Amino acid sequence: MGDLTFVDVCSGAGGLALGLERAGFVPRLLLDIEQYACDTLKVNRPHWKVLNADLLDFDPMDHPEVYDVDLLAAGLPRVQSSATVTRRSSDTEIRLIQATAYLVHAVQPRALVIENVPTLVDEESLAPVRDFLHKELEHLGYELTWFILNASDFGVPQDRKQGILVAVKHRWAGAFLPPRPTVHQHLSVGAALAPSMRSGGWPDADRWAAQATSVAPTLVGGSKTHGGPDFGPSGTKAKWRRMGVYTKSFGNEPPGPDFKWDPSLGNDGLVRITVDQTALLQGFPPDWRFAGGKTARYRQVGNAAPPPVGKALGQAVAQALQTPSPPHAGYTSSP
Known part of the structure; x- marks a missing residue:
């Protein structure tokens, strides 16, 4: 054949x-x-x-x-x-x-x-x-x-x-x-995203990755009637926050050298992940490009x-x- x-x-x-x-x-x-x-x-x-x-x-x-x-x-x-x-x-x-x-x-x-x-x-x-x-x-x-x-x-x-x-x-x-x-061993969020998190010169990237030791919750893309990009229901958002991730919106680019990651500060101290990073969490290669704006791109990823x-x-x-x-x-x- x-x-x-x-x-x-x-x-x-x-x-x-x-x-x-x-x-x-x-x-x-x-x-x-x-x-x-x-x-x-x-x-x-x-x-x-x-x-x-x-x-x-x-x-x-x-x-x-x-x-x-x-x-x-x-x-x-x-x-x-x-x-x-x-x-x-x-x-x-x-x-x-x-x-x-x-x-x-x-x-x-x-x-x-x-x-x-x-x-x-x-x-x-x-x-x-x-x-x-x-x-x-x-x-x-x-x-x-x-x-x-x-x-x-x-x-x-x-x-x-x-x-x-x-x-x-x-x-x-x-x-x-x-x-x-x-x-035999699941790939963690931290291990998957560490290279991307380092790419903007963020000094806390490895410290953040070291504590993000679980896999991500299920990503949900929603539909045209579902609204914009969303991390999902409250229970899912709580899992993300336990990994030090901001859950009200996605970032536009990886954090830069001036960002201080400190979850004790509340939302201001949480890191934002990008739509491109969610694609990594879906197992897409880093060079796979998604068409459209942030909402359209995340909907495709999710x-x-x-x-x-x-x-x-x-x-x-x-x-x-x-x-x-x-x-x-x-x-x-x-x-």
Whole structure:
């Protein structure tokens, strides 16, 4: 088998696509509804074919390059869990999941990866969504595996759980195994951000990094209706403050030589992290550039799939698709 190919829908800032690229996949088409996200993809990978379009309106017959691909990847907008799943605010998210399943009907990739909230895997209120996917995909010859990954287990300095569905055609399904953690010791916020914190000449960078020994709380990008960049709910902000981080806004650049870090002074003594630094906490490389202003950039970062997780998923799928005459393991699913 030559180069493995993929189509990526709801691509966002390219976290999943970048990970798949690192796993050896070559993209045929990336699609996203947000212009800033498409601009981000184009500035970082000018050779990728990027389409600014709504998945709900996408017709694969107009884009024949999406046929005969190895993988369809979808980092879909987060579905709401529990009681909120039936509210109007979740209609679009559910419709995008349905559109992905219908695209599988048309494209018939050898494998499908959907990345979303962990509750999609096992919460009872989302059972109808799982049932729909099983009904639509199993009769097409796919076997479905549901599982949850935490990005911190793959070298990402963030406590970020992701619900994953991998559906693989019967011929290769028996060889698929969910990725196993790639690190034995989690990367801390301090270790991840220390070089960036030093870059402006801040003398307290190492002292700050030495006490920021945990992974970051989950970054949340929000939506167009959610407002500006935000550190999240009060409990999340409290975790950041315990690491000496200011939580009312993001900084524009790393601290300079005159900044004195002293949490005893209250907000004035806390360090501000930048949007570019949050991208490091998502596992993006330092040279990955994000289009738009601060709000648009952080929204892309917070909503992204961490590239190291994308790479691990890609490697697991690639291993299955490249296994000659794999043993048939039968249907697998988490509860």
